Amino acid sequence: MKLLGLSGTIIGAKTGIVVRKVLDDVKKKYPDIEVEMLDMMDYNLEFCDGRPPEKYSADTRTVIEKVSSADFYVIGTPIFQGSIPGALKNLFDLIHPDAFRNKVMGFVANGGTYQHFLVIENQLKPIAGYFRAFVAPSYVYANFDHFNRENEIVDEDLLKRISYLADEVVHMQKSLKGSTAKVTD
Incomplete structure (x- = not known):
């Protein structure tokens, strides 16, 4: 099984730091899981305009392939x-x-504020629902106060939530992979 961590921004470091921390936790606890990080800062994606995938640039095709071929995800966003x-x-x-x-x-x-966690509830979860994806019940929200000046995570509660999310996505994926039921419309 392949877990893809995705940092969905082209600016800033904190999103990637938190996603990588979740992935590191998965690697440490579940060595049987293949883990890959996709940082949007490393790619020059073209805007979606309805072309078939093969008509996009090499970077865009690479990202489409990496995302499409993963078995499950940790998606990060500022x-x-x-x-x-x-x-x-x-x-x-x-x-x-x-x-x-x-x-x-x-x-x-x-x-930047504690209220921004609501974007997960009001935007990301509905997008996942449209895709018919299974959403981990918990999620991780980090604030500026959770990092030191070197962008290291210093909040113990945040580290616990990161570890819990790592366990949760792996548990859900393994449970689904072992299921013989196929979910349809």
Whole structure:
């Protein structure tokens, strides 16, 4: 099984730091899980405009393939102006909806206020529902106060929530993989 961690922003470090921490926790506890990190800062994605995937640039095709071939996800996003960044929305637009169907998604977000966690509830979970993905019940929300000046996570409660999310997405994915039932419309 392949877990893809996705940092859905092209600016800032905190989102990637939290996603990588979840992935590190999975690697440590579940060595049988293949883990890969996809950081949007490492790719120059084209805007989705309805072209077939083979008509996009090499970077865009690579990202589409990495996302589509993963078995489950930890998706991270900063919250800007009470919403997800355009880079993440564009990525969702590039991926065929069937690629996420019946796969587990865990969410990580970070923002400047404690109220921004609501973006997970009001935007990310409905997007996952559209894709017919299974959403981990818990998620991780990090605030500026959870990091020191070197962008290291210093909040013990946040580290516990990261560990819990790592366990939860793996448990859900293993349970679904072992299930003989196929979920349809």
